[in-house]
Amino acid sequence: MSNIFNFLANPSRFRIFAKSAYPYLLMIMIIFIIMGLWYGLFNSPPDYQQGETVRIMYVHVPAAWMALMVYSSMTIMSLFSLVWRHPLADTLSKSSAPIGAVFTLIALVTGSIWGKPTWGTWWVWDARLTSVFILFLIYMGHIALVRAFEDEFKGARAAAILTLFGAFNLPIIKFSVDWWNTLHQPASVIKLDGPSIHVDMMIPLILMAVGFLFFYFAFLLINVQTELNQRKLKKLFIKNLNLN
Amino acid sequence: MNIAKLKRRKRLSILLLAFIAITVSGFLILSASRDSLIYFYSPTELLEIKNIDNKIIRIGGLVRKESLISINKSKIEFIVEDGKNHLSVQYTGILPDLFREGQGVICEGKLNKNKIFIADRILAKHDENYMPPEVADALKKTGNWQGKE
Numbered sequence: 002m003s004n005i006f007n008f009l010a011n012p013s014r015f016r017i018f019a020k021s022a023y024p025y026l027l028m029i030m031i032i033f034i035i036m037g038l039w040y041g042l043f044n045s046p047p048d049y050q051q052g053e054t055v056r057i058m059y060v061h062v063p064a065a066w067m068a069l070m071v072y073s074s075m076t077i078m079s080l081f082s083l084v085w086r087h088p089l090a091d092t093l094s095k096s097s098a099p100i101g102a103v104f105t106l107i108a109l110v111t112g113s114i115w116g117k118p119t120w121g122t123w124w125v126w127d128a129r130l131t132s133v134f135i136l137f138l139i140y141m142g143h144i145a146l147v148r149a150f151e152d153e154f155k156g157a158r159a160a161a162i163l164t165l166f167g168a169f170n171l172p173i174i175k176f177s178v179d180w181w182n183t184l185h186q187p188a189s190v191i192k193l194d195g196p197s198i199h200v201d202m203m204i205p206l207i208l209m210a211v212g213f214l215f216f217y218f219a220f221l222l223i224n225v226q227t228e229l230n231q232r233k234l235k236k237l238f239i240k241n242l243n244l245n
Numbered sequence: 246m247n248i249a250k251l252k253r254r255k256r257l258s259i260l261l262l263a264f265i266a267i268t269v270s271g272f273l274i275l276s277a278s279r280d281s282l283i284y285f286y287s288p289t290e291l292l293e294i295k296n297i298d299n300k301i302i303r304i305g306g307l308v309r310k311e312s313l314i315s316i317n318k319s320k321i322e323f324i325v326e327d328g329k330n331h332l333s334v335q336y337t338g339i340l341p342d343l344f345r346e347g348q349g350v351i352c353e354g355k356l357n358k359n360k361i362f363i364a365d366r367i368l369a370k371h372d373e374n375y376m377p378p379e380v381a382d383a384l385k386k387t388g389n390w391q392g393k394e
Contacts, residue, residue: 049381
């Protein structure tokens with residue numbers, strides 16, 4: 002296992018790996034999302050309380066999971082960047098942030114669309130909704146900060162520190178519904194006494210979650226390739242300037 | 246090689262110290278701002294709070310079964326309970342679709358002198374159970390229903 006890591010740690014080798022791997026990841030993503038959408042929209046029952054509105058969940062919940070998952074992986078990458086000064090960690094973190102921000106935005110928007118018919122409001126400032134909104138702001142801050150410096154290593158350093166600070170929001174998001182009274186309902190799937198969601202609704206939810214996970218993997222590899230190519234171009238440009 | 250290792254250890258210990266400091270301060274901030282992080286109070290929690298006359302607050306609980314009455318065309322009254330205590334709520338306006346007797350509800354408004362809660366806004370709270378209608382009916386029939394009606 003550590004051999005694979007060592008092998009991929011080299012940016013140019015990682016570039017070759019990314020180039021050959023991402024089409025497969027894209028394919029897996031498309032298959033799972035098509036299956037999940039078909040199952041969720043046509044083959045799963047309405048809810049006994051919400052009726053058909055429940056189908057928003059098949060986009061909302063996986064997006065919210067991914068918002069947390071992407072941030073968790075960025076936290077690990079930032080740790081690698083700050084302590085072990087790993088050359089790829091910053092690139093992976095920088096390439097993850099926009100994907101995480103999009104997942105967070107999807108979770109916020111679909112949640113709002115679900116909230117209007119179910120709760121009777123688009124938005125409230127309860128602990129869950131507010132902490133997820135803060136996560137979105139941290140993602141946007143990361144995207145801006147990493148590009149705010151002339152020296153890209155300085156930007157990466159600052160962004161890694163921001164990521165570690167912001168990681169304290171993760172347990173707050175997860176447990177906000179248990180620690181405080183919120184309008185948002187508590188967890189249905191990931192909880193101690195087993196899921197409280199019917200199996201016919203669980204299947205499309207899991208299919209979509211796997212699809213979204215591979216969305217992240219595929220687009221991460223695409224973003225990393227762009228990032229490494231840009232870096233190479235920059236080097237060539239500087240070389241040319243020096244020659245002239 | 247050794248110097249690099251030392252440096253790495255130093256960076257790791259700085260991060261660990263920062264982690265502990267931030268965890269402690271985060272915990273203190275969160276526990277100090279508990280009141281503003283709570284979105285609503287249950288009727289029991291409401292009893293412990295002072296100085297709520299004419300202040301806008303939110304209360305939440307279950308709508309007691311068979312407690313919903315309409316006073317006139319648009320004004321309704323119902324009882325919100327949390328198992329221990331309960332509170333009468335009056336409301337004028339449109340109700341959300343999921344507002345039902347036995348369901349969770351959050352009311353925003355003021356408590357008047359007669360200890361009746363005058364709500365300006367009503368939100369329906371959804372619980373964490375998801376199931377098809379047939380399953381809910383079957384559970385009710387066999388007497389295995391754990392949730393609210």
